[in-house]
Amino acid sequence: MANLKEIRNRITSVKNTRKITSAMSRIAAARLVKAQQAAMGARPYGERLDQVVGSLVASLGSGEGEGDAGEAGAAHPLLLKRSGNGRVVIVHITADRGLAGGFNANLNRAVVGFIRKEREAGNDVVLLTVGKKGRGFFQHSGQKIVRHHDAPTLGDLVVKAKMVAAEIMAMFTGGKEGGDTELPQVDRVYFAYNYFKNVLTQQPKIEVLLPFESREIVNDERVLPVLEPGRDALLGHLLPIAVESRLQQAFFNSIAGEIAARRTAMDSASDNATQLIRELTLFYNRERQAAITKELMEIIGGAEALKG
Amino acid sequence: MAETTIQLDILTPLGPKRHGVVVPGVEVPGLLGELGVLPEHVPFITPVVPGVVRFRDGAESVRIAVGAGFLEVTRDNRVVILVERALEVSEIDAGKAREDLKRVQAELSHDLGSIDAAEHRKLVTEQGWLEAQIRATQP
Known part of the structure; x- marks a missing residue:
């Protein structure tokens, strides 16, 4: 008794x-507005970029338009599909801090399942972690992590996306320029993040980043506008930007999601x-x-x- | 009826910088050199490299430093400039940009070979962006 x-x-x-807890909830509520606005403000840019690059990539497949109508994969190294087994890298985007309900745990679990499937299919899996919680989790389970970055903030998000994009593109293209990197060569790049659906729901998502694929099939009946310079040169310029943009969008979602999850929790x-x-x-x-x-x-x- | 103005949008990942401004024309740093877009331009897409975007907004002449991206002219006399970053002249700290540029150039010239490809690419883009900022502040 x-x-x-x-x-x-x-x-x-x-x-x-x-x-x-109530102080944390109030702080999260105040920050949420800002993060949400940032995520929404970023969407027009990301979507438009994705559409344009997507329709360019799609037009490669159909083989019409000017330029060299070779294989779809040959137009740009970032589009090259390598068949067979190989190594894949997952960019695992979590938060630096916990106390956000299932925010980090759900994504970790999703990625563990994904890694198991890839292993069963005969692929080697390495991770590039963004956010301390993801690193902590996978270090514990002995998963190989090739690089780590702390979670992005609204301030350094653009720079961080650029850095991560440069790293994975170097890994994907085999580090042709420079060569001696500790980053291993990979055949496919995925990224895992929490999609900010609304304040109550964050959805763990794992998507392909490289080779670059257009998200939805853009059935553009319109003729493509004049491209200057040719399509291939344009792709060469835009693809790295599109890769960066996808990472940026993932970061924005992750930041807003973390704060929303913390608020709810x-x-x-x-x-x-x-x-x-x-x-x-x-x-x-x-x-x-x-x-x-x-x-x-x-x-x-x-x-x-x-x-x- | 011929249009005499175009609608300009400048979009960045940090939100739109300009949305639906009506301008008589706009100058953009393209991959193939500086280019001007006037009303009734044929629809086209071209890459934008780090540099300075210029246009007149009413009586005010505006200069905006932009990073890499692309320019899209659509059928309905709209110009959309999508760039990874953009700063107006008032937002640029020219002194800091000069210092940073020196540091980046030093790193690029000294550490050649000892830095990996990712790092090198990052430095080169950073250099372009800083140069764009400095150019935007010079009339």
Whole structure:
């Protein structure tokens, strides 16, 4: 049976925890607006870029238009599909900090499943982690991590996307320029991130980054506009930018998602704390009353005995 | 009826820099050299390299430093410039850009061979971007 002091301490401790969780929830709520606006502001750029590059890539497949109508893969090294087994790298984008509900854990689990499948198919898998939580998780399980970056912030996101893009493009093309890198050559690049669907839902997603594929089949009935210089040169210029842009979009989603997940998680933690405090207080009062009654009974009993 | 103005959008990953401004024309640093787009331009797409975008917004002459990206002219007299970054002259710290440029150039000239391909590519883009910023501040 818990004594009164223990219960009192417990209540104080839960109250303190609630102060922390509700502060975190409020901070997240304030930051969420900004992150959400940033993610939304970035979408027009990313979507338009994706559409244009997508329709260029798609037009390669159909073989019409000017330029060298060779194999679809030959137009640019970043489009080259390599068949057979090989090595794949996953850009694993998580947060630096926890206390965000299932945000990091869900993505880690999804990636573990994905790695298992790739291994069964006979591929070697390495990771490039962005965000400390992902690194911590996979270091623990002994997965090979070739590079690590801390989670991006709204301030350094563009630069970080550029850095990661440069690294994976070097890995994919086999580090032709320069050569001696610690980055191994890979045949495919995936990226895993939490898609910010809305404030309540973040969806773990794993998508192909390289070889570059157009997301949706753009059935553009319009003729392609004049391209200057030719299509291949244009692709050479735009593909690296499109790769960067996809990473940027993933970062934006991840940042907004993390904050939203933390807000939701801390909100419900605060609610749970309130509930717990209510129950404990009730229990405390009941115990206190019981103790008083017991003491009274003892006093009365003692007095009666003396009378007798 | 011939149009005399075009609508200009400048989009970046950090949100639109200009949205739907009506301008008489715009000058853009293209891959094949500086190019000007006037109303009734044929629809086309061309890459944009780091440099300075110039146009007149009313009485004001605007200069914006841009990073790499592309330019799209659509059928309905719209020009969309999608670039990875863009800064207006008022947002540029020219002194800092000069210092950074010196540092980047030094790294590029000294460490050739000892830096990996990814690092090299990063430095070269950084150099272009810093030069664009400096050029934007010079009239």
